[in-house]
Amino acid sequence: MTTFGWPEALFLLRAAGWTLLLTAIAFLIGSLIGGVFAIMRLSRIKLLRRIAATYILVIQSIPVLMVLFMSYYGLSLFGVELPPFLAASASLAIYVSAYLAEIWRGSIESVPFQQWEASASLAHSPAQTYRYVILPQAIRISLPPTVGFLVQLVKNTSIVSVVGFVELARAGQLVNNATFDSFRVFGLVALIYFAICFPLSRLSRHLEKVMNASRPH
């Protein structure tokens, strides 16, 4: 049995790096997919709206854990063996995309419809209306809830420990199994999560205040 010391603490910090990397990848890929679904959800074409709505509903209605099991264990039944990091990133990206799509759809919809009318009346195409008029306003509106969701994502990456990927939570379990010093080990794990999430929460709060203060009307 080893005791909990610097090497173990450093091991946890390195694992925190994986947590951050996983968060970043899931968020980036999830943003791209989520952005597309948000716009599809608001499309004039009914089929696109249906597809996006169904995707969002399905993904939001199943635990991210099941998506993870399906991509890791499920696919291996068909001979597709995803490495844990890939399965974890993909699953989390899917989860992120469904939530961001809804957050962003709401943000786009909260831009007053008169802005669409004014833009169209100035001979802008729908793409130009999005690019120059709607999205710049929608992004401002979406910032606080998006950063708020990012906090959830940091914590929810811990779920991928179940497929054996060693991120912060899993590293905590491993160190605990070796040292049995649960209080200090998980105390430090919690502290690291806090150190990541707390500034983000504050940022989200701050953005919310700034946005409210500068909102027109």
Place this chain on the structure above:
Amino acid sequence: MPAVLIEDVHKSYGPLEVLKGVSLSVETGQVVALIGRSGSGKSTMLRCINGLEAFQSGRIEVAGHVVDQDPKRLRDLRKDVGIVFQSYNLFPHLTVGQNIMLSPRITKKVPQAEALALAKEVLAQVGLSEKFDSYPDNLSGGQQQRVAIARSLAMKPKVMLFDEVTSALDPELTGEVLLVMEKLAKGGMTMILVTHEMAFARNVANNTIFMHQGKIWEEGPSKELFANPRTPELQGFVKAGARE
């Protein structure tokens, strides 16, 4: 050929018919006021002219464009037909200058330097040169509306539509906007305006059209129409206006 030609336009929202066969022609350089009670169809009529509202039957032709719902044709039409709204609808994330330069830049590919000169010119026209770098939030309602007019003018429209542009303004701010519109009218702009400003309709508009229940109820040269309303509906409307 008239600048605006409207022939027997019908429009309904579901079972509710809001335009029951409206015909109207506006010559180049003319100013026409649409007046009437709320729900008389005057705003809807105006919005049909630049395709913001679709209509079920009839025909509208503006500045050589036939109005239908084809996206490409609508964009071409809207390069020639400006509209100013009751709620200004400036883009709040852009400065006054950017608000004005955006559309010429992206829809007509006007070079940056030329767009800048154009923006300064139209802003001077509405008397707000010093507000070029301000954001809409920092302007009064009257100033925002004048910027909205300048933004439309930067597209060099052949016809301008005004949809109750002073209704959201305090009385003391109404005057500055009406003054800008009067200047435009004197400069020869073809204008159609929906308005509750009876004095403005009487003094500035060549013709006034009184709409009632989705139809043109009475029309004529403004001074005559206000002096001698023929129908009891217009008589009542003018009288109610005078009491206000």
